[in-house]
Amino acid sequence: MLSLKELLHFLSLSEPNIRYVVFGTIMVGIASAVIGNFTFLRKRALVGDAIAHAVLPGICLAFMLQGSRTLWVLLPGAFVSGWLALLSIDWINRNSRLKPDAAIGLVLSVFFGAGVLLLTYIQQTGDGSQSGLKHFLFGQAAAILPGDLWVFGLTGLLLCGLVALFFKEFTLLSFDPDFAQAAGLPVRRLELLLSTLTVLAVVTGIQTVGVVLMAALLITPAAAARFWTDRLGAMVLLGAAFAALASVLGSFVSYQQPNMPTGPWIIVVLSGIAFLSMVFAPRRGGLARLWDKLRHTWKIREENVLKAIYHSGESLGDFTAGMHEEAVQGRRAFNPWQLRLSLWTLQRRGLLQHNASGYRLSGEGLREGARLARIHRLWELYLTEYLRLAPDHVHDDAEAMEHLITPELEAQLEAALGYPQRDPHDRDIPR
């Protein structure tokens, strides 16, 4: 099984075969990730998938015409048929009433179907040199040859170079194409270039991951990177790094377990990275969002406890009297454990003091309690005055708003209401 020694031996890249596979997949991964950012941001993921499937008939035809399966022969064929698929989608969108998703699905299935048909035909003719052609379905990174590295390297460089050169134009095109066109950018030609580069990335990637999984190599790095950053430049670099990491790990797994295919493992690792990003990324990740929600729930509960104690003091006309847990429960029903936790937190924050007679508000606690009561009553007043709601309908809404309203909104609210003294239930609005 996994051992550090094996990993180190693998990473030392001393075997030429490992070198070819690792460098090849890294180059292909980075190129696809870089161009994939724009596919992702333009919401063209499905188009990427359609192009990837559509290169298959091109590969088969190129093989049938030339009888060779070196990349230099097959890639132009793949490129042409990927390109034709793209044009077909565009043409259907422009000239028929089919919706874009239907057009994409149609082109994908027609091209891929034709590809599978040709592939079956080639295999039945029994041409000895055809063996391995079906690897273009799921890829076979182990078959990467030194000559292929040149192809990958050159196309990768060309791709990254052009993206760097047109970075600001591609950005604007992805964000606001109407504005780009109005500002006089050559939008049609830039779109053409971007699409061509996407086809190019797909064509170089199919040997590693195959036509079926190629869209994942294009989209997943960008989707994962988006969780970590709000800057496009950082997103591109991070996506490229994810792709490179997945390439190394995917290659390692297939090196370790001889029957494991490299391409699918790269995609598995990449999907794992995307999943981890979805869960653990700060701010945008699932855990961060869950944490925010929990914190807000706690805050609401604490504020409700504080308010219950404040209301009790208000009705007694005496805020110095102590209050036991049961008395707080008498004001408003809480889960006993949650109440205890909230009382403890409030005490620790210095809003409550505790002695033999129970809990009482500190000076700061009194101010906070008054603030909550004030916002609640101001909001009730606002609803009755501006929305003409009946006074007995406004409590629940105010109950929610009192935890959200910021000091700025509070000031605006008071000003709009003319600094009122009494709420709709004729209670004091504390100041």
Add this chain to the structure above:
Amino acid sequence: MTTSVPEPALEVHDLTVTYQRKPALWDIDFGIPAGVLAGIVGPNGAGKSTLIKAIMELLPTASGYVRIFGKSLEEVRGRISYVPQRESVDWDFPASALDVVLMGRYRQRGLFRRLNDRDRRIARDCLHQVGMEAFASRQIAQLSGGQQQRVFLARALAQEADLYLMDEPFAGVDASTEEAVLELLTRLRDNGKTILVVHHDLQTAARYFDWMIMLNTRLVAAGPSEQVFTNEMLQETYGGKLTLLQAVGNLAGSKGLPLRE
């Protein structure tokens, strides 16, 4: 009723636009003098946005032409700024407010060229003019609707144009943004710029604009606000009496037939 303008900043001549063959605008004819703040008003589906998109050649036109400062759009593109509807873009895009404003500098800088310090200075100044300098590095998804609209206006300012075409800059913004936008447009007008704004709120239209284009798939009236913004014209714009026009349009649309040979 259309007021003729001797030397218009913007002249629209016999413009017809069709969507999937169904006419959205019929034979629109009007001119706007330089240095006015003009509003396009009309009911939903009147073709207000379609009109300014057609002027910017974002939509194909079935017939007619547009002259801007007496020339074709291509010759004077550098002097025109277009502000799309706020909802037309996905604000969850990885960019800051400053990044978006800098997009207004791309044309001046040209292809292949990197933005320089001067562009950044101009962009910051434009953010300042719309009261958003404190939000320069804020991710655009975290801005309120009104703030996003201000960023769009700052981007238009960064283009340093003479004619501004704006699609619903007052839609869905808070009161303070509405005032800020109006103040900005008035100041641009006072500096001799020409501004054409798609507007949906009749309550404020008369106060905001000194020139008005009243539209309901056809041109009802165009001219100084005090002359054309009358009860009679409003009735005609919003009354929906022209059911026959609509019926013929639908007919052409459903048959998918071209309107011109």
